[in-house]
Amino acid sequence: MIEKDFNTQAFESRSQCCDPQTQIETRDLTLSYKGKPAFKNINLTINRGCITAVVGPSGCGKTSFLNCLNRLSDLMPHCEVSGEVLFDSKNIHEKKYDVGLLRRRVGMIFQKPNPFPLSIKKNLLFPLKEHGVRDPKEAEAIMEQVLMHVGLWNEVKDRLDAAALSLSGGQQQRLCIARALALKPEVLLMDEPCSALDPISGSKVEGLITQLQGAYTIVIVTHNLAQAKRIANFAALFWFQEEAGVLVEQGTALQIFDSSKNEITRAYIQGVRG
């Protein structure tokens, strides 16, 4: 069962998105903390059903950028966002946009696995109930389905009432992915989802991400260039310019990682800078 999670063909089959359709588009997106910009004027296109990797050195605003895509930036104190994020052609940063619905449609996976301090079962059922799945049978069916989907069902089916925090780090992260998937999102934002895990758990999660390609639009922030190269269809490189993050280059993963014309990108990919 577990071996299935390792997707060794990911590298060969990564350029499947041959007819990309735009799902999310940012226009002149700028975010500042206390008036100091974290990143400036980002114009990035994210395609439906594809994996887009956002790479770049630490502190150049990648995570903050991700937070703008589901308006988690609303919760950050002293944070100001300008510009537009068009999700299916509608600007999500407009005041009247339904944030609850947006966050159901755009799921998020954090760097550190963060299941709730509840049982495994409740971790999945509680958000479902909040989003209107009142029938327990239906909710449990969804639970089983998503746990199977993330390859966790066989590991936890006999102890669904055990604490989610008693699972290993990798299992917790897959549970968090299952929790996000249960709400049937269209987009998944992943903020270095493997970096807090040991290599084996990390590769399981990575295998899972490649399986999700096609069914979900995935934006993944990662420091692991080899991983980005293995799984991404598209890539975007963030860099510092005047103490703020800027988008240096975007394109298909092949363009960015193998044949970039940009000097900064080439230096970063080859490990000379960054």
Place this chain on the structure above:
Amino acid sequence: MNKKPQLQDRFLTLLVYGSVISVSWVLFLVLFDICVTGGGSLNLEFLFSEPTSAGRTGGIAPILMSTLFILLITMMVSLPLGLGSAILLSEFSSEEKLFGRLVRRSLDVLAGVPSICFGLFGNAFFCKRLGLGFSILSGGLTLACMVLPILIRSTEEGFRSVPKEYRLSAAALGLSRISTLWHLLLPAAIPGFLVGFVLGVGRALAETAALIFTSGYVDRFPRSLMDSGRALSIHIYDLSMNISGGDENAYRSAFVLVVLLLVINFSASWVSERWLKRKIVLS
């Protein structure tokens, strides 16, 4: 290694142990005295009969009843208000905003105000202005005012100690603030709330100054909440200071007070632990 640090280490160890022993020695002495003198001669009749001869003889039944009523009113008023204020302070007002800073500073000042001031305030406001007179209700409300600052601050600390990740991940799942609060934050903040409750009950049960002016010291059974009633701590004070030959019953009452405090504290932590286990699965 040279000898000097070792000597310093020993001296410091001695100092630390010494201070712990000297503090707990006093507490132990007080408890020992109360248990031996008060607990030794205690019988059930003392708990269930009325005081006679100004409390020199007889029991403390009406006083126990008044005490429990005062405590009940104090808690019924202060627990919901305290919880609500703590939620406002920790979840809906940032630490830097003027409003939050002002409220917090006022609470810290209020927590240090001598209880006699609360007594005078209660007398002027509840007894006279609101016309509640010397009553159990006035006493309970005055104590609620006194307990609230401690309760709010420790409950707020409880909420603040809940990891920020829970709030973020709940928000990222599109959960409303209310259900995040109810299902995740509240259960996790219960330990802080409990600390506040225990400190509050302790302060309320031990209070005399604030109650003399508000609930009075009539030692018969209260017929309603508007009736005056004598709290246990006032009874002890009265017996030991004003009534000659009341020492024996003062000791017994003090023993009952200590036991009451312990029973309330233990049952509070028992109930909250059970609730916590049902609501939250930590590991």
